[in-house]
Structure formats: C-alpha cells, structure tokens
Amino acid sequence: MxxxxxxxxxxxxxxxxxxxxxxxxxxxxxxxxxxxxxxxxxxxxxxxxxxxxxxxxxxxxxxxxxxxxxxxxxxxxxxxxxxxxxxxxxxxxxxxxxxxxxxxxxxxxxxxxxxxxxxxxxxxxxxxxxxxxxxxxxxxISTERATSLVPPTDGVLLRNARLLLEEMKASENTGTGSGEVGVSEERRRQPAAPNREPSDASGTGTGFLINTEGVLLTNAHVVDGCSSIKVNGHQANLLASSNTFDLAAISVPGAPLGEPLQFSTKSAGLNADITIAGYPLHGLLGGLNVGRGSISALKGLRGDEINLQISAPVQPGNSGGPAVDRFGNVVGVVVSKLDAVEIADLTGDIAQNVNFAVRGDLAKVFLSSNGIAFLEAKGDDPMDGEAIAQRLQQATHLVQCSG
Incomplete structure (x- = not known):
C-alpha cells in the first residue's frame, strides 16, 4: 500500500x-x-x-x-x-x-x-x-554514469511520503480521529464505530517500551487532555501525538522499564498468531493481562487501512498495548474494540472478538516522522507462549492519566 x-x-x-x-x-x-x-x-x-x-x-x-x-x-x-x-x-x-x-x-x-x-x-x-x-x-557497481540513490523529488515515492506527512500534520490541526481521515460528516455519524474508551474510571491505559532511552508507545486517546501522565507511578513526558494513527510517544527518563520490544521487519499476515498485553479494567483485574488470538482481517472498520482486525480479547485499559507475532516482535498497537451493544441494537446479534490494532508498519512511520528511535528484529526465532509473555511483561507498563 x-x-x-x-x-x-x-x-x-x-x-x-x-x-x-x-x-x-x-x-x-x-x-x-x-x-x-x-x-x-x-x-x-x-x-x-x-x-x-x-x-x-x-x-x-x-x-x-x-x-x-x-x-x-x-x-x-x-x-x-x-x-x-x-x-x-x-x-x-x-x-x-x-x-x-x-x-x-x-x-x-x-x-x-x-x-x-x-x-x-x-x-x-x-x-x-x-x-x-x-x-x-x-x-x-556500474561502468555507467553515477546516479543519485535518492528517489527523484517529483517522483511517486517522495510524493507519497510528503502526502503522508501532510495528512498527519493536518489531522493534528483538525482533531480528526484515528482511521477517519477524509471521512464525511455523514459517515462519521454512522453507528457501530469502534469503542475507543481508553481506560476505566481511574483514567488508565497501556504503553510499551520501544527503545533504551525510556520511550514508550501508546494510543493518543490514552493521553489526550492529560495534565499529568504517569508510568508505573513515574512522571512521564509527552513527546509526540498523532490523531491520524491514534498513537503517542511518551518518555520516562531514568525509570527502570525493562527490555524494549522490537518491531517486526515484516507486515503481519492474515490469520497470523498474535499475543497482546495490557492493563484492562485496572483496579478490577489484577495487574498485567496477556491474551492470544490472530489477525482476522488486514483492514479495520469500513476498510480502514490504518488498523488490523484482531481476535484477541480487548477490554478498556488495553489501549496502547503491544500486539506481537510468534517471534515476540511488534506487529500492531491495540487501539479499540467494536461496540458490541450498538451492534446488537442494530443487528440483533452480539459481535464477538472484533477488535482492532494500529498496524505496526504505520507505528514505525509515526515514530520515524517524529525522529524517535525504535528497534527492529534482527532475526526470526519462534518463541513459546511463556517466553513471549515474559518478554511482554518486561516491556509493557501501566499508563495513568489525570485531567
């Protein structure tokens, strides 16, 4: 794409x-x-x-x-x-x-x-x-005249890169929500939109470590409007936020946050196994929760290309958590779940396991465009479920927001 x-x-x-x-x-x-x-x-x-x-x-x-x-x-x-x-x-x-x-x-x-x-x-x-x-x-290596390695400024590659950056910048000014860039007002009023409630009543979500400099990735809606952001009780700073991708980067200098997760160098495939981690229903459930599922669809609601559809169970508070593949590498960022109550009112049926994650490729676009370093996997060695859970436990943290 x-x-x-x-x-x-x-x-x-x-x-x-x-x-x-x-x-x-x-x-x-x-x-x-x-x-x-x-x-x-x-x-x-x-x-x-x-x-x-x-x-x-x-x-x-x-x-x-x-x-x-x-x-x-x-x-x-x-x-x-x-x-x-x-x-x-x-x-x-x-x-x-x-x-x-x-x-x-x-x-x-x-x-x-x-x-x-x-x-x-x-x-x-x-x-x-x-x-x-x-x-x-x-x-x-060539015997012909040397040519530049950079794509031509008027070519389609750099044009797409500029358009993506312009769209991200425009969304920050207009407050357009994730996955709704260019959507008409009529379409925005359609029912059954994903439920992006980021947290329980205490205002919490999830974030995960992406580099050795104490930077975590989470959802923009988790930290939107916060006067104070804390990670495991440590004060955090907002580095960058995108309403287009519903992503945000926060930093916690000097805090012990474990080993960062690495991003996969490959896009997630249809029906690929994934594991997610987060802090759902904080205060009701105890600590970090890990769930498993698969990539159900390579697009989100109404063909949205920013999100993947996942079958792993998502609850309020999971927002901003990592979705990793069978190698323990990040392929997505948990963002929302389908509003099952609204779907039931419309169709008479209850939607099951229809949840969404921001595509890992676009998370890397967000980080790169904001000059934020992240790690990519150097190899692909399958891990068992317990090993993946241990890796997620080290890098996934509770994000608390106060207004």
Whole structure:
C-alpha cells in the first residue's frame, strides 16, 4: 500500500543521508560504487589501488587495476572463501568476471571489468552485520554514469511520503480521529464505530517500551487532555501525538522499564498468531493481562487501512498495548474494540472478538516522522507462549492519566 511505500522511502532517505551514501567515482578504473562515505575511511592508497574500511563494522572495499594473471588468482581467492560449492556464484567472459561467495563469517564479492587494456576491479567483503550495506554497494557497481540513490523529488515515492506527512500534520490541526481521515460528516455519524474508551474510571491505559532511552508507545486517546501522565507511578513526558494513527510517544527518563520490544521487519499476515498485553479494567483485574488470538482481517472498520482486525480479547485499559507475532516482535498497537451493544441494537446479534490494532508498519512511520528511535528484529526465532509473555511483561507498563 502507499503507506508502506511512504515508510520505506522515508526510512531509506534518512539512512542514506545519515550514512553519507554517495556514488564514489573511480576515475582511473572507469567504474563507480556507492558507499556510506561519512562512515568509511581510506586505509591504503597506492598506484591505482585504494582500500576503505567501515568505521563501525567489519566491512572492507578494495578497488584497483590488475593484470590478467593477478585477476585469476584474486577471483580464485574469493571463491575459496565459500563454505560450500553451492554458495559460489561465478561469471567468466572476455570482458567481465564476477565471483561471489559466502561462509559462516560473512560474504565476499568481486567484480572485474576489462577496460582500456586492464581489469578494473571492485572487491567488497563483510561480516553478517554488514549484509545490508554490502548488498547495496554490490548492486550499485556500474561502468555507467553515477546516479543519485535518492528517489527523484517529483517522483511517486517522495510524493507519497510528503502526502503522508501532510495528512498527519493536518489531522493534528483538525482533531480528526484515528482511521477517519477524509471521512464525511455523514459517515462519521454512522453507528457501530469502534469503542475507543481508553481506560476505566481511574483514567488508565497501556504503553510499551520501544527503545533504551525510556520511550514508550501508546494510543493518543490514552493521553489526550492529560495534565499529568504517569508510568508505573513515574512522571512521564509527552513527546509526540498523532490523531491520524491514534498513537503517542511518551518518555520516562531514568525509570527502570525493562527490555524494549522490537518491531517486526515484516507486515503481519492474515490469520497470523498474535499475543497482546495490557492493563484492562485496572483496579478490577489484577495487574498485567496477556491474551492470544490472530489477525482476522488486514483492514479495520469500513476498510480502514490504518488498523488490523484482531481476535484477541480487548477490554478498556488495553489501549496502547503491544500486539506481537510468534517471534515476540511488534506487529500492531491495540487501539479499540467494536461496540458490541450498538451492534446488537442494530443487528440483533452480539459481535464477538472484533477488535482492532494500529498496524505496526504505520507505528514505525509515526515514530520515524517524529525522529524517535525504535528497534527492529534482527532475526526470526519462534518463541513459546511463556517466553513471549515474559518478554511482554518486561516491556509493557501501566499508563495513568489525570485531567
């Protein structure tokens, strides 16, 4: 969807800018390769050969002009680094040699082009942590004119990103509720809207830790109009709020809040298992509650693309709690439940387990657009139910609002 493209574009452009990614023109070689120039240091330069090293990762680049004899030895060396023969990719022709290999420590790649009587070569090697940078560098190697990595300013990607940011800004000024951007007044008056009652009579909701700086994510309606916000009794500060997504970020500097949750790098799939955590009916029920269910639909009420429909049980006070997948990674933020009483009045039937969560992808858009750091999962290792509950227990906290 456009919101996914907007998020990917915004995060990509930020990473490109922060890393100083630029096409490095290798004039003597007749080639160019993109590098994070602000993070790379030249470690050796002699003749046509230049070597770079990443300042924070095991990532190395060597470029140079070589003879045919050296070319064969070099590519044989890259091939010999592979753990298994099926982890080697080779191209051999009169004007181009390519060798790629992988082992338990990382990957190596070399591309050589026969230009003006010699072999121009770019060699890149790195460990597993540097795979994203290594992949972008490899795909950028070219003998053509260097082009910018940033999408064109008049293209559809940056246009969608701007529209998303403008819509978020406009919603803050108009007070439009989550999931109702651009909805007519007539449609807003339709019955059976989700019940966003955030808490019980004491004014409570849920939040969960998203980084090591003491920042929690919750719903905007949980902290809306609060003169004081507390997390586990500690005073909290409101950092950012969006009525469009019904999300808010709050900080509790110095408070012991456990280990932050990580966001999934993948969108939640239909019928995927999820676990939610929160403080429903605080004062009536005792402490943190954990519930399980699945993704019932990839859209919310009336086709709303901000929310997912979930079957996990939601009660007042659950708002702002995490919804995690079977790997314990965040795929949504619990936001509301369908008004079962109103549905019963309209249809004569009681709706069961029709609840909603803000899509995790859009939660990342909200955080990124407000310059708030969050963690993403580095791998996918399934966890059992008890392990997931322990992870949620460490990161999920009671949010109290006073008017």
């Amino acid at each position: 456009n919101s996914d493209a907007a998020f990917l574009t915004m995060t990509f452009v930020v990473d490109i800018d922060e890393g100083g990614w630029r096409p490095v023109v290798l004039d003597r070689l007749g080639m160019n390769v993109a590098m994070p120039t602000s993070l790379m240091t030249v470690t050796d330069q002699s003749g046509t050969s230049t070597a770079w090293k990443h300042n924070h990762k095991e990532l190395y680049v060597v470029t140079g002009r070589y003879s045919s004899d050296f070319l064969a030895k070099h590519h044989d060396f890259v091939e010999s680094n592979a753990s298994f023969r099926d982890e080697v990719y080779k191209v051999r022709d009169n004007t181009r040699w390519v060798t790629s290999s992988k082992n338990s420590k990382g990957s190596s790649y070399s591309r050589s082009e026969y230009i003006n009587g010699a072999w121009s070569t770019v060699f890149i090697t790195g460990d597993a942590r540097s795979e994203p940078e290594l992949g972008l560098m490899i795909s950028s």
